Amino acid sequence: MxxxxxxxxxxxxxxxxxxxxxxxxxxxxxxxxxxxxxxxxxxxxxxxxxxxxxxxxxxxxxxxxxxxxxxxxxxxxxxxxxxxxxxxxxxxxxxxxxxxxxxxxxxxxxxxxxxxxxxxxxxxxxxxxxxxxxxxxxxxxxxRQPQYYVSNLGINTPVADFGPIYYKDKIVFSSSRDSLRFETRVYEWNRQPYLDFFMADTTGSGSDLAHVRSFSSVLNTRYHEAAATFIPEGNVVYFTQNNYTHQTLGRDGEGTNHLKIYTSELRGGEWTEAVEVPFNSEDYSVGQPALSPDGRKLYFVSDMPGSIGETDIFVVDVLQNGGFSEPKNLGPTINTSGREMFPFVTQGKLYFASDGHLGLGGLDVFESEWGNAGFETPNNLGRPLNSNRDDFGYIVKETTQRGYFSSNREGGKGDDDIYSFQRMEETCEQTVKGSVIRKSNAQPMVNVVVELVDSDGNSLGRTATDPYGAFEFENVLECEAGYEIKISKQGFLPNDAAFSTTKQKDFVNDVPLEITKELNKLIVRENGVLKIKIDNIYFDLNKAEIREDAAQELNKIVEVMKEYPKMVIKIEAHTDSRGSDRYNEQLSDKRAKSTGNYIVSQGIEANRIESAIGYGEKQLLNQCDNGVRCSNEEHDVNRRSEFIIVNLN
The missing domain is CATH 1.25.40.10 (Tetratricopeptide repeat domain)
Incomplete structure (x- = not known):
């Protein structure tokens, strides 16, 4: 066919x-x-x-x-x-x-x-x-789940019927039917009559067409007319026609007859003789016009210089003085090295046919939404609207999601047929899954309580992580909506993560979370300063080596720092006032650095210890300075190692 x-x-x-x-x-x-x-x-x-x-x-x-x-x-x-x-x-x-x-x-x-x-x-x-x-x-x-009900129209014939467009409360389309002529002229390529415009009434809910008649004896010529568009008032039409004037076909230097866009105005109930738009050419084709809903932009198809592929979609501004801006290519988001054709524009959306974007075979119909930077990545409208043959000429009333398109798919009445469609309301069947790991060591956490919450704070369900730290909810989520995952576990700080669903159907949102142990009881605040508080560590007389009992205490520092992997500390070692000032300062500094080296040897990065300094007897906590009589217990207060938290997160 x-x-x-x-x-x-x-x-x-x-x-x-x-x-x-x-x-x-x-x-x-x-x-x-x-x-x-x-x-x-x-x-x-x-x-x-x-x-x-x-x-x-x-x-x-x-x-x-x-x-x-x-x-x-x-x-x-x-x-x-x-x-x-x-x-x-x-x-x-x-x-x-x-x-x-x-x-x-x-x-x-x-x-x-x-x-x-x-x-x-x-x-x-x-x-x-x-x-x-x-x-x-x-x-x-x-x-993909089908979104459309489609139906072949009763007005279709064994020859080509395609390119429907809204005209007031009617539909205008192109057809090779030749019921109005006694002598049928045949297009040699496919042995069918040349294309003319016809008009039909919509029936019922718009699912079918009836009462087909010729649209205009003025606009229908001896050659092809197709792909029309009307301004909102309906009294000006743009359409595609062979380069044809005064009974003669215009040709380029290679003998090719190109297409041109013509326009006509309705006056006194009759269409005026068609005239060309100024961006036509004898050297390339311009056709398939489509007006924006406000009539201010005219989209069309051409192979003019600057095209990306065989045919691209271009746009011009329709100026108040009746003129047009320079044609502008819609760019590589829309146009490919293949064919982009049959544009149709609604408020905020562009529909077009393409064989360059990923499709099912032949031309497929695509939908592109208008975004901040222009038309966005096109979406294939899927089966059954698209088939493995050519599907094109899509028009729709967005308020009802009913419309028409053309196709030469198998099972039709003839060549290209016109089909009606009803687009089903899209249902978003997104779900959410995720995982929870312990922040300190990136290991999965089992039995973490996980709660799914909607944007209003309503709990949609609870579950728990498995031995691999994974969780999943069976709840069906709405498209383009906000949700939150909350996690909790005894002995750990609660955490949450917000996410938003998209418009993609059957999409699984993946939400990873981390969980951290509650602020360790060893972390205290003294005089506004965060410290890790352990029992005093002791050294042998005049020594700086880490004893076994000191190591047990320092291992607590290591554990805390592993739990808080971004924690940075500084180490301060202090003595009492017994002994010379210089001796006490040198010994405490050796002990501070020995303490830091031990912590690093247990797997803590060296850069997480900002400093390890001995201050000797410079920072006494009581009055037991040189020459002051104090008990051993009072002197012991000043013998200490301090682990000051410089950064926790």
């Missing part, structure tokens, strides 16, 4: 070489260049049977079927091409082969080709997400 839209593949809708007298030569290349792919394919097959299986012939044979949307034969001949010339093929042919494989539902083989070409694409200017090696993304798309 042919597709009016896809088969005119050189550009994007109905561009191409109209047939010349050259066709009297039954030559495959001439037929191919004139877009007569059915004839060309048969001729290339004859050449292959005669032994002519060069890369060029096989490429054109595969292309002839690909452009005619005969994906079964395209897969066959691209397969032969790859088996013989895979090492020298450009990424464009992997791109086509992947599309053809998806078109016949062979996603496994498509992913294999994607893997082969991932590395080549990294150094290529051919940039398409469709060819990135991302099995998970493709599998997610294939397995």
């Amino acid at each position: 042919m597709s009016i839209k896809t088969n005119i593949s050189v550009l994007f809708l109905l561009v191409g070489g109209f047939l010349h007298a050259q066709l009297k030569y039954n030559d495959a290349d001439i037929n191919f260049d004139n877009l007569l792919y059915v004839k060309a394919a048969k001729q290339y097959e004859t050449l292959v049977r005669k032994g002519e299986d060069s890369q060029r012939v096989l490429q054109r044979l595969g292309d002839a079927y690909f452009y005619n949307t005969d994906m079964e034969n395209a897969v066959k001949w691209y397969g032969v091409l790859f088996s013989k010339y895979e090492k020298v093929l450009e990424p464009e042919y992997a791109f086509k082969y992947v599309h053809a494989l998806k078109g016949v539902g062979n996603y496994k083989m498509a992913k294999g080709i994607m893997k082969i070409y991932t590395e080549k694409l990294d150094v290529s200017e051919f940039k398409v997400a469709q060819m990135r090696n991302n099995d998970d993304a493709l599998d997610e798309l294939l397995n």
Whole structure:
């Protein structure tokens, strides 16, 4: 089954070489260049049977079927091409082969080709997400929960019907039906009548169309008209048409008839003769216009200089004086090295068709939201709205989530058909899991109580961590909502972590947390200063070596510092006033440094001890200075080691 839209593949809708007298030569290349792919394919097959299986012939044979949307034969001949010339093929042919494989539902083989070409694409200017090696993304798309009910319309015919657009309370669309003419003119490519505009009434809830009639005898010409858009008031239309004036087709230097955008105004109940927009050209195509809801921006499709791919989406401002700004490419977030086509704009969203972004095969419909820096990364709308064939021309009333789109999928009434859809309300089925580790040693913590709390502070459930420190909640979370995880365990400080869900369906939020022991009882505050308080450590007379009983006390310092891995201390050693001042200062300094060295030897980083200094008898705690009579107990008060906390967190 042919597709009016896809088969005119050189550009994007109905561009191409109209047939010349050259066709009297039954030559495959001439037929191919004139877009007569059915004839060309048969001729290339004859050449292959005669032994002519060069890369060029096989490429054109595969292309002839690909452009005619005969994906079964395209897969066959691209397969032969790859088996013989895979090492020298450009990424464009992997791109086509992947599309053809998806078109016949062979996603496994498509992913294999994607893997082969991932590395080549990294150094290529051919940039398409469709060819990135991302099995998970493709599998997610294939397995995504459907969001749409779709229905084939009763007005469809065996020929092309596509491109619906809202016009007041009606629908205007393009069709090859030719019910109004006694002498039918046929487009040689697909042996169908040329496209004209038709109008239909919506029925019931808008799920079907009826009472089809010609839209305008003025706008419908001898050649193709398609893809219209109307200003909000409905009295000005922009539409796509062959470069056609005064019964003559305009052509560039190579004989190609390009597309142009024309505009017309409704006056006295009749449309005026169409005139071109100023950014048309004789050298490239401009078409598929789409106005923003306020009518101030006009989006369109073109292959003009500056395009990223085969066809890109551009935008111009519609000025108050009736003029237009310079065309601006929407950039690489939207446009790829493939084809971006059929834009439709609502308040805050852009819908378009693309074969460059990751899809199911052929053109898929994508949705992009307007963000702070422009349109954001597009989202594939998934099955059943998208299929393994061409899906495009999406329009929607955001308030009802009802609309129409076009497709040449299997099971239709003819070529391209128009379908209605109802988009289901999105349900977010995100969940949350996480883990808890002890901050001091990064080891998992078992039996930590974990609570899930919503943004209003309501508890949604409790659980406990397993032996691996992991937890998980079965609660279904709302999209784009805030939540909090709270943890507690006896002997440890409570902790919490906030997180927000996104718009991604079936997403599991992962929330890691740390837990810390309660402030150790050895940590005290004296005169506004935090210290680690242990029993006094003792040294042998005139010695600075760490005794066993001192080590037991210092191990308490080590344990506390391991529990608080960011803690930094300084060590101060003091003596009483007995002995000379100089001797006491030197001995206490040796003991302070010996104490610090022992702590470091037990696994504490040296930089966590800011200093280790002996002060001798300079900082006595009582009156027992030189020459003052004091008891042994009073002198002992001044003999001490202090561990002052410089930094705790």
